[in-house]
Amino acid sequence: MWAGGGPALIGCLGPLLPPRPLQTLASSLTLRLIRGLECSLLNTSFEGKNLTLQTHSIQTLAFKLGCDFTGLALSSATLEQVPQASVPHAMQFPAELTQNACRTRPRELRLICIYFFTDYFFQSINSSLLNNYVLGAQLSHGHVNNLSEPINISFWHNRSLEGYTATCVFWKEGASKDHWGVWSPEGCRTEQPSPSQVLCRCNHLSYFAVLMQLSPAPIPAELLAPLTYISLVGCSISVVASLLTILLHFQARKQGDSTTHIHMNLHASVLLLNVAFLLSPVLARAGAACTALAAILHFALLSCLTWMAIEGFNLYLLLVRVYNIYIRRYMLKLCAVGWGVPALLVLLLLVDQNSVYGPHTIPLFDSRGNGTGFQNNSICWVRSPWVHNILVMGYGGLTSLFNLVVLAWALRAVRRLRAQEKVPGTRACRDSVTVLGLTMLLGTTWALAFFSFGVFLLPQLFLFTIFNSLYGFFLFLWFCSQRCRSEAEVEAEMEAFSSSQTMP
Secondary structure, X not given: OOOOOHHHHHHHHOOOOOOOOHHHHHHHHHHHHHHHHHHHHHHOOOOOOEEEEEOOOEEEEEEEEOOOOOOEEEEHHHHOOOHHHHOOEEEEEOHHHHHHHHHHOOOOEEEEEEEEOOOOOOOOOOOOEHHHXXXXXXEOOOXXXXXXXXXXXXXXXXXXXXXXEEEEEEEEEOOOOOOOEEEEOOOEEEEEEEOOEEEEEEOOOOEEEEEEEEOOOOOEHHHHHHHHHHHHHHHHHHHXXXXXXXXXXXXXXXXXXXXXXXXXXXXXXXXXXXXXHHHOOOOOOOOHHHHHHHHHHHHHHHHHHHHHHHHXXXXXXXXXXXXXXXXXXXXXXXXXXXXXXXXXHHHHHHHHOHHHEEEEEEEEEOOOOOOXXXXXXXXXXXXXXXXXXXXXXXXXXXXXXXXXXXXXXXXHHHHHHHHOOOOOHHHHHHHHHHHHHHHHHOOHHHHHHHHOOHHHHHHHHHHHHHHHHOHHHHHHHHHHHHHHHHHHHHHHHHHHXXXXXXXX
8 A cells, every 4th residue: 555645645636626628627637647656756765765655556665766776676576475576577776877967966766667567558549558557757856867887677578579560669658649649660679589578778757658559450369269170170171171082092003194193192282281280289389399399380381382382384295285284293293392302492591591390389369358358389390481481471472373364264274265156055064063163273272372462351260271281171172073974974975985886
C-alpha cells in the first residue's frame, strides 16, 4: 500500500476539472492522476537514500541523487512481492543523467521510477504492449533529453518473440486529440539480444514500453486447432494415397513411359513432404534433429515444386511438339533437375549458414487472452527471412506462374480441338474432369499462398490447408482416372480388333 504520499498526492491534483466531453474528461483525469503521482513522489520527504511504494498494479521508487552520481542499475528483483512483475525487466541510467542539472544548479536531485503493470493509463489506438508493462522515469528540476550515452531499458518475455516486430516507444504527450498522448519511437533504438529480450536504448526520460506488432499478418489462435486437425487428417490421407499409388505402379510390372515416371517422382516428393511435415511439430524442441528435419522438409518442398514444374514442361512438350518429343536420357536429366537442384540448394545453405534451419515460431493472436495477446507455435522450418522469401515464396511463385501459363495453353488447345467437332455430353464431361485433373496435377492451388492478406487471410488459410494437405490424394485420383481410361482404351481396341477378325 502507499505510505507517506497521500496528502502530497491530493495537493498535487489541483482544482476540480471543468465540464468536458466524456472521452476528453477521462483523458484529462488520467493526465492529472499521473502528474499528481509524480508530484507526490518528487515532494515526499523520506529518510535514507531511496523510497519504495507499491500497489498490486503500480510500483514507484524514489532516489536521492547528488552531483557525484556515477550511474544506477535497477532490475525487477526488487519487485518480487508484486505478482504482476513475474516477467523480468531492468533500467540502467548513465552518469550523464545529472550533468546538466548540476551544471546550472548544484543541489540534491531526485530520480523517480514508476512501473505500471497495466496499460490502463496509456490507452492508444491499435497498440499492444509487451507484457502490458510501462516503465517510466523522471528527474526533478527539468527534462532530460539528448543524452550521448543512452538509458537502457530491458524487457523480457516468457516466450520467444521470434516472428513479431518489437518497437521501443515512449509516451508522447499532447500528440492525440482523443488521448493524453500516443506511443512514439522517436529517440529510441530497438535491439533484441536474445529471442525473448528487447533492449531499448533511449536518449531521454519518459514512460517507455515495447510496442508489439505481428509479422506476418496475425492468425487467430482459436483457428489453430481446426487448421491443425485438417492438416493432420489431410496429410495422413495423402501419405496413404501416395504410398498406394507407388505400390500400384510397381505392381503393374510395366516399364511405363516418361509421363508415368514423372508422375511417380512427383508422388515420391509429395510423400516425403507430407511425412516431414507431420514430424515437424513433434521434433520442434529436438535441437540437431529439428535442424536436420527442417532441411529435409525444405528439400522436399523444393523437390515437390520442381516436379510440378516438370509436369508442366512435359505437358507443354506433349501439346506443342506432339510427335517429335524424343530427348536422349530424358528421365535421367529430369531426375537431375527434380532431385539434384533442390538438394544442391539446401546443401549450400547448410554449408554457408547452418543456422538457417531449426525451430521456427508461427505467430498467433489470442483475442481471448491477456498480456501481449500473442502465442507461439513452433515447427522445424526455415528460420532465415531472406531464404524464406527467395527459396520458398519466390521459388513457389515462379513454379505456379509457369504452370498457370501451361494450364491456360492446355485449356486453349482442348477448346480449339473440341470446336472442330460436335462434342457429346459425356465427352464434354470427360474433358471437364481432365481439366480439373490437370489443375491439380500442375499444383496451381499452391498459388493460394500469395493471398494471405486482408479479407483473403482466413478463407486462404482454410482453402490452402485443405487443398494442399490433400494434394497427394488428388494425385491418386488422377492416377486412377488415367489408369481406368487407359484400360478402357485398350479394351475398346481389342473389341474393335476382334470384330474385324470375325467379319467375312
